[in-house]
Amino acid sequence: MKQVLLLALTAVAVSQLGVAASCSSGSLATYLALGSSGCTIGGNTLSNFTILTGLSGGTPIAPSSVTLNPMGSTFAPGLTISTSQSASAGVPLEAIFTYDISGPLYNSISAMLSGSSETVDGAVTGIVNFCEGGMFGPDGVSGCASANGSLLTLDGTQNMDSAAFSKISTLAVTDDLTIDPGTAGTASGGTLTNSFTAVPEPLTSTLAFFGLALVGALKARSLRTESTRAK
DSSP states (O other), X not given: OHHHHHHHHHHHHHHTTOSSOBOOSEEHHHHHTTTTTOEEETXXXXXXXXXXXXXXXXXXXXXXXXEEEEESXXXXXXXXXXXXXXXXXXXXXXXXXXXXXXXXEEEXXXXXXXXXXXXXXXXXXXXXXXXXXXOXXXXXXXXXXXXXXXXXXXXXXXXXXXXXXXXXEEEEEEEEEEEEOTTTOOEEOOEEEEEEEEEOOHHHXXXXXXXXXXXXXXXXXXXHHHHHHHO
């Protein structure tokens, strides 16, 4: 009975590790192809990457020209969205997409815009919308039936924004990076970073600890048994 209980605990703990591959640097097109399985950053799963219709009227930036880089760990995951595209002649460029992140209990999100430049009346903005424990409608910014919020970054004026909220295990996130040359200037894109903080879930942490400890104990026992038989 004891062994059955231990095996059950191991199964629960191991299930927390998930089956998706680890996230790696790649184009937005690569992430779109991951579908609902997504990829992982520690104990976090990022999935359902979807291109949205632009809101600013800008020309869409090709997914192959947007690079995503994962960073961090289970309780401090992050994702950077980068492009080197430049806009001029009064024609803005825009990259807008949505994705889900799930795993531990998240309690804050932040956005940071860096590496952008503009001249005259040009501007680069990064907007991050989030829906706590739910999903957005087709436009990726409205239709959230639960608590939601929005972070705004504007190069040279406000390059960082953040928000805290009650612990939640899933978030829908929409990134909107717009490179607007204005009427007489130019603008070049940079990097919009999504960062999350999370706190351990007591029961999950305990099960994971005992599960990993059990795996080690069983392996040690197996080695002792083989050693005894060899004698």
